[in-house]
Amino acid sequence: MKQRFEQSLQPVQSEIQAHNIKMKKRKEIVQLLQYKGESYWPAMLVCLADTKPADITVKKIAAERDNLQIEISSRQQSALQEWKEKLQKSPWVSKAYIRKWQKKGRENTAELHIVLHHEDKPVSQKDE
DSSP states (O other): OHHHIIIIIHHHHHHHHHHHHHHHHHHHHHHHHHHHTOOOHHHHHHHHHHHOOTTOEEEEEEEETTEEEEEEEESOHHHHHHHHHHHHTSTTEEEEEEEEEEEETTEEEEEEEEEEOOOOOOOOOOOO
16 A cells, blocks of 8 residues: 555645645735735746747737737747747736637737736735
């Protein structure tokens, strides 16, 4: 029984624990920034730059509240999907999805929509 646990179940348990720690840190970062009233746009823009595959061209970025809309193009359709998946794993992104996917000649164009991670602000004490 112990051998089965060590070979089969312990790696899964360790993976779940690591995931839970990552999600807890993600939530703490967002709550801390919101509590301080600071914007995390600079960090989000760095995240976009760090995760963007080289083959993707960004044509336009529009922001509204907690949403980003990025018009992108790439010769490789897989690059668009790759970027979406990388962003989905980011601590700043709650949801990422692709809309208006089109193929124009050898180029794929799309709109990448990103919903920024948002937690309810902690309830504050009465203002004095």
